Amino acid sequence: xxxxxxxxxxxxxxxxxxxxxxxxxxxxxxxxxxxxxxxxxxxxxxxxxxxxxxxxxxxxxxxxxxxxxxxxxxxxxxxxxxxxxxxxxxxxxxxxxxxxxxxxxxxxxxxxxxxxxxxxxxxxxxxxxxxxxxxxxxxxxxxxxxxxxxxxxxxxxxxxxxxxxxxxxxxxxxxxxxxxxxxxxxxxxxxxxxxxxxxxxxxxxxxxxxxxxxxxxxxxxxxxxxxxxxxxxxxxxxxxxxxxxxxxxxxxxxxxxxxxxxxxxxxxxxxxxxxxxxxxxxxxxxxxxxxxxxxxxxxxxxxxxxxxxxxxxxxxxxxxxxxxxxxxxxxxxxxxxxxxxxxxxxxxxxxxxxxxxxxxxxxxxxxxxxxxxxxxxxxxxxxxxxxxxxxxxxxxxxxxxxxxxxxxxxxxxxxxxxxxxxxxxxxxxxxxxxxxxxxxxxxxxxxxxxxxxxxxxxxxxxxxxxxxxxxxxxxxxxxxxxxxxxxxxxxxxxxxxxxxxxxxxxxxxxxxxxxxxxxxxxxxxxxxxxxxxxxxxxxxxxxxxxxxxxxxxxxxxxxxxxxxxxxxxxxxxxxxxxxxxxxxxxxxxxxxxxxxxxxxxxxxxxxxxxxxxxxxxxxxxxxxxxxxxxxxxxxxxxxxxxxxxxxxxxxxxxxxxxxxxxxxxxxxxxxxxxxxxxxxxxxxxxxxxxxxxxxxxxxxx
Amino acid sequence: xxxxxxxxxxxxxxxxxxxxxxxxxxxxxxxxxxxxxxxxxxxxxxxxxxxxxxxxxxxxxxxxxxxxxxxxxxxxxxxxxxxxxxxxxxxxxxxxxxxxxxxxxxxxxxxxxxxxxxxxxxxxxxxxxxxxxxxxxxxxxxxxxxxxxxxxxxxxxxxxxxx
Numbered sequence: 053x054x055x056x057x058x059x060x061x062x063x064x065x066x067x068x069x070x071x072x073x074x075x076x077x078x079x080x081x082x083x084x085x086x087x088x089x090x091x092x093x094x095x096x097x098x099x100x101x102x103x104x105x106x107x108x109x110x111x112x113x114x115x116x117x118x119x120x121x122x123x124x125x126x127x128x129x130x131x132x133x134x135x136x137x138x139x140x141x142x143x144x145x146x147x148x149x150x151x152x153x154x155x156x157x158x159x160x161x162x163x164x165x166x167x168x169x170x171x172x173x174x175x176x177x178x179x180x181x182x183x184x185x186x187x188x189x190x191x192x193x194x195x196x197x198x199x200x201x202x203x204x205x206x207x208x209x210x211x212x213x214x215x216x217x218x219x220x221x222x223x224x225x226x227x228x229x230x231x232x233x234x235x236x237x238x239x240x241x242x243x244x245x246x247x248x249x250x251x252x253x254x255x256x257x258x259x260x261x262x263x264x265x266x267x268x269x270x271x272x273x274x275x276x277x278x279x280x281x282x283x284x285x286x287x288x289x290x291x292x293x294x295x296x297x298x299x300x301x302x303x304x305x306x307x308x309x310x311x312x313x314x315x316x317x318x319x320x321x322x323x324x325x326x327x328x329x330x331x332x333x334x335x336x337x338x339x340x341x342x343x344x345x346x347x348x349x350x351x352x353x354x355x356x357x358x359x360x361x362x363x364x365x366x367x368x369x370x371x372x373x374x375x376x377x378x379x380x381x382x383x384x385x386x387x388x389x390x391x392x393x394x395x396x397x398x399x400x401x402x403x404x405x406x407x408x409x410x411x412x413x414x415x416x417x418x419x420x421x422x423x424x425x426x427x428x429x430x431x432x433x434x435x436x437x438x439x440x441x442x443x444x445x446x447x448x449x450x451x452x453x454x455x456x457x458x459x460x461x462x463x464x465x466x467x468x469x470x471x472x473x474x475x476x477x478x479x480x481x482x483x484x485x486x487x488x489x490x491x492x493x494x495x496x497x498x499x500x501x502x503x504x505x506x507x508x509x510x511x512x513x514x515x516x517x518x519x520x521x522x523x524x525x526x527x528x529x530x531x532x533x534x535x536x537x538x539x540x541x542x543x544x545x546x547x548x549x550x551x552x553x554x555x556x557x558x559x560x561x562x563x564x565x566x567x568x569x570x571x572x573x574x575x576x577x578x579x580x581x582x583x584x585x586x587x588x589x590x591x592x593x594x595x596x597x598x599x600x601x602x603x604x605x606x607x608x609x610x611x612x613x614x615x616x617x618x619x620x621x622x623x624x625x626x627x628x629x630x631x632x633x634x635x636x637x638x639x640x641x642x643x644x645x646x647x648x649x650x651x652x653x654x655x656x657x658x659x660x661x662x663x664x665x666x667x668x669x670x671x672x673x674x675x676x677x678x679x680x681x682x683x684x685x686x687x688x689x690x691x692x693x694x695x696x697x698x699x700x701x702x703x704x705x706x707x708x709x710x711x712x713x714x715x716x717x718x719x720x721x722x723x724x725x726x727x728x729x730x731x732x733x734x735x736x737x738x739x740x741x742x743x744x745x746x747x748x749x750x751x752x753x
Numbered sequence: 754x755x756x757x758x759x760x761x762x763x764x765x766x767x768x769x770x771x772x773x774x775x776x777x778x779x780x781x782x783x784x785x786x787x788x789x790x791x792x793x794x795x796x797x798x799x800x801x802x803x804x805x806x807x808x809x810x811x812x813x814x815x816x817x818x819x820x821x822x823x824x825x826x827x828x829x830x831x832x833x834x835x836x837x838x839x840x841x842x843x844x845x846x847x848x849x850x851x852x853x854x855x856x857x858x859x860x861x862x863x864x865x866x867x868x869x870x871x872x873x874x875x876x877x878x879x880x881x882x883x884x885x886x887x888x889x890x891x892x893x894x895x896x897x898x899x900x901x902x903x904x905x906x907x908x909x910x911x912x913x914x915x916x
Binding site for chain 2: 628629673674675676715716717719720721724725726727730732736737738739740
């Protein structure tokens with residue numbers, strides 16, 4: 053009779069993350085001077101539905117946590133509490149903490165209790181209108197716990213040590229600061245636990261404040277406990293009964309539970325958790341390495357989980373009901389056309405040819421529409437990516453002490469889901485660059501006669517079959533002379549060479565090129581601009597820079613709207629058919645062998661209007677032997693552009709233009725040089741799609 | 754024979770056997786996705802000779818590998834009897850679909866695991882790591898292949914040097 057709740061977990065997590073995003077953007081837009089109650093309401097609703105959902109699903113850790121946030125927000129909403137910047141910062145921290153918790157739960161990892169407790173404490177301080185004193189951490193009763201240990205040791209002999217490995221419980225016990233004030237003594241709990249079975253404790257003291265900040269009445273330590281023995285979960289819970297409201301705890305059986313239902317673990321009332329540790333000083337030495345080992349373990353687990361998450365992430369997409377309705381309409385049309393054609397075919401006679409043709413034309417139109425609507429489902433507004441940038445700008449600008457406003461334009465521009473997923477990292481990098489190197493310090497800005505507050509504009513719009521994303525800042529701009537001298541210094545450019553403005557800006561995409569005088573933790577590490585450009589090129593897009601010294605920089609990224617379909621020109625080479633992406637073709641020319649010039653016996657060039665272009669013989673580079681060799685005396689030169697370089701592909705024949713659906717060659721095989729993918733032609737055979745930039749690189753080698 | 758031994762060692766697996774240059778080979782039947790006749794494939798440029806090309810298998814692009822060339826056996830022309838065995842290969846967490854060209858498929862055999870003999874060691878000259886073992890059936894020897902090792906896409910590149 054029980055419903056399998058886990059089937060709804062995915063939806064719950066998605067909703068939570070959406071709610072968190074809404075809360076975050078709400079918090080960021082809050083204007084201290086003039087509080088918009090509607091925004092507070094939005095934030096409150098976000099917290100409320102997360103609380104409700106997590107309660108329903110039994111994620112009590114989350115529910116309890118959100119409850120505190122909600123209380124705070126509720127007071128703000130009713131005007132009982134003033135909205136202050138520190139409170140907002142704490143709430144933002146809580147959003148992060150919640151996100152961590154949910155991610156942990158989603159990936160079936162243990163929630164990081166100490167960080168949760170820390171955030172919770174911060175929230176409570178705000179809630180209690182906390183004076184600074186309270187926020188000061190305090191000392192723990194280490195002495196007390198030590199004494200516990202001493203007591204515990206003698207008891208051990210009565211333990212059953214038979215099933216050491218199998219039986220027992222692991223308890224994470226993380227008391228709130230005021231546990232001691234409620235009259236509870238962890239030592240008592242440990243003593244009781246020790247009566248149940250052999251107790252091992254590990255103390256976490258990382259949250260203990262510096263000595264002069266310690267308040268002896270607060271409990272800043274948490275414990276990891278292990279009780280060995282044949283004990284029922286109820287017994288353990290009974291011990292912790294009294295402190296339930298005053299601590300975070302997690303109880304887990306020692307025998308590795310089969311984690312088939314990750315979430316279930318938390319739901320299941322049996323393994324409740326709680327943690328209490330006490331650290332006997334003699335044991336602390338051995339305890340430490342253990343902790344370290346555990347941390348290591350969880351680290352590797354994390355990375356595994358991350359990978360798993362990345363895979364799982366790709367699995368679902370939210371679609372506007374409108375889009376679905378259109379789709380259903382289309383399908384209806386197709387079905388009608390099909391039945392009409394069926395009717396024509398049933399008693400076919402020549403006088404029905406006109407009708408048949410009309411039907412086929414209709415079918416063609418409907419199929420095209422249908423294809424378009426299906427592709428549309430994959431389209432997401434770019435705001436999915438943009439929405440996380442306000443936070444990034446907020447955090448980084450306060451870290452750098454810069455005043456920066458982020459303007460978002462065209463967030464509703466739609467783009468393919470795959471593009472949305474892949475464009476995020478390059479954009480983060482570019483925006484960090486703008487924040488760090490682009491916008492000057494407020495004082496410098498004023499000195500330069502600009503307003504103190506810098507602006508970064510993130511703009512998306514459609515142009516042709518592309519989406520253009522621009523990052524515009526009004527910062528200091530790129531210094532051409534500096535770029536050039538740096539490039540010469542690094543040996544990337546010949547001395548005395550004359551470069552156009554565009555070519556100079558392109559220099560920053562070269563690997564190993566950095567003008568930053570010093571690396572900061574915001575930019576200057578991680579992916580470089582060369583990686584950014586490579587990523588964008590691999591999406592079939594390109595990136596360009598316009599900059600004026602002292603006025604600012606604009607970085608424009610052009611991306612194809614979809615990665616699933618492209619317009620292609622099919623060309624014949626021997627018996628093989630290849631597809632050249634139409635966007636990269638400049639022109640095609642009929643030539644004869646005589647028109648090609650050999651250069652130093654190595655390469656061949658073709659003179660196109662005063663420009664000598666390298667020629668790539670497709671037959672040679674792809675080792676095609678089939679077809680009539682005499683025909684290769686004549687051929688067609690397809691002039692293509694790849695990565696800003698022009699070059700010519702010599703093919704036998706142009707066949708026709710068509711839209712092709714891109715299939716991955718890597719799915720079942722691996723990357724092939726010079727080929728970006730495959731497609732299936734009208735006759736069912738496979739054709740390879742040429743990777744023009746790759747071919748250019750390949751031919752140079 | 755006691756039942757114990759039976760349950761441990763007498764597990765039976767089914768193998769699909771096929772002919773290649775007069776020799777019999779076998780692959781686990783659970784790996785086989787389908788068997789189809791030979792048809793023209795699209796050549797992939799600059800790949801080892803044993804990768805014949807790719808085929809459209811209901812919308813996915815599947816590489817086809819000629820085992821004769823893979824094993825450096827003499828080449829023979831494709832005939833109407835030539836078949837392509839489409840296999841599902843697991844490599845790490847990924848699954849690949851690949852086809853192998855064989856002269857003809859013969860039988861599906863139930864082979865007891867205990868009757869599979871270890872592949873003999875030929876030293877370094879002949880690499881046997883993609884063989885699961887040998888089985889003797891009606892006095893003929895069948896070489897059982899480990900599909901996952903044989904068709905590892907990463908290995909496809911450097912394989913020639915191994916043979």
